[in-house]
Amino acid sequence: MQYDWILFDADETLFSFDAYAGLKAMFAALDVDFTPEDFAEYQLVNKPLWVQYQDGEISAKQLQEDRFNVWSDRLNISPAELNRRFLDAMADVCQPLEGVRDIVPELAKHAKLGIITNGFVQLQQIRLERTGMTDYFDLVVISEEVGVAKPDVAIFEHTFALAGNPDKSRVLMVGDNAASDILGGNNAGVDTCWLNVDGKALPEGVTPTYTATSWADIKTFLLN
The missing domain is CATH 1.10.150 (DNA polymerase; domain 1)
Structure with missing residues (x-):
């Protein structure tokens, strides 16, 4: 990995x-x-x-x-x-997307996992608990708590600090929203994986390191 x-x-x-x-x-x-x-x-x-x-x-x-x-x-x-x-x-x-329940536990054996979301506090923790996924994530960063949202580099820097300031070359951001997740990762200087299930067009000036069309693709990139 x-x-x-x-x-x-x-x-x-x-x-x-x-x-x-x-x-x-x-x-x-x-x-x-x-x-x-x-x-x-x-x-x-x-x-x-x-x-x-x-x-x-x-x-x-x-x-x-x-x-x-x-x-x-x-x-x-x-x-x-x-x-x-x-x-x-x-x-x-809200339920996990296809592949998430099987692949996230596998990824957690090889790397630390975190969540950076522009969603809201009330939903995040209860959803992780109800889907049985809480234990796989070492940190959950929620824009509502931090006060800034992706793609602002500040929410990434806050996350890096919580993670112990890891080497950015060994951090990957995975997300479906190119304008917030991938641009945010670009701004923060980390690799990115764009989950583009619906064949959306890539916004100008946004550059993912990888593009995946499914969680099976993510597994192939990271575990094979």
């Missing part, structure tokens, strides 16, 4: 993130039939907020609450409460 540390993104890298299923479950508990049209409307608000968050323009709290402002007015429930209910529903919905 050429790496001492392998750092993973969480959503759509380790775990599926079916926001529509989570929202549908959350609203069903409130006796609301959440439709695909409702989801499209939600995404018109949610997606730009995530870009602002990754660019450091808004806080995690603003993102989490502003995306529910419309529904807060409709249901007379606070945005913070709707967000809490949503993340709780997502903890039930």
Whole structure:
């Protein structure tokens, strides 16, 4: 194994993130039939907020609450409460991607593993516990706690400090989002593996060390 540390993104890298299923479950508990049209409307608000968050323009709290402002007015429930209910529903919905349950334990025999996520505290730990994966990860770094999000180099430097400042040539960042995970790894001076399951185009100026189309590819790169 050429790496001492392998750092993973969480959503759509380790775990599926079916926001529509989570929202549908959350609203069903409130006796609301959440439709695909409702989801499209939600995404018109949610997606730009995530870009602002990754660019450091808004806080995690603003993102989490502003995306529910419309529904807060409709249901007379606070945005913070709707967000809490949503993340709780997502903890039930999110499952490891195909190959993760088998390959992560194998990788953990050869390197230390960590998570760097732009996700939120409420979801991360409970999801690791419910999927039985807590013990495989030596550290979990969450942007909401650190105060900066990928691709900001500061969240990587914070992670390196927690890891004991390893040799960067022996650190790999694995993620599905080229604009945050791979650009962030580029900024931090470490190798990167882009998990590109859907054949997305690579943004200009972003250069992964490896590109994988599945977890089987990741296993081949790292263990064969």
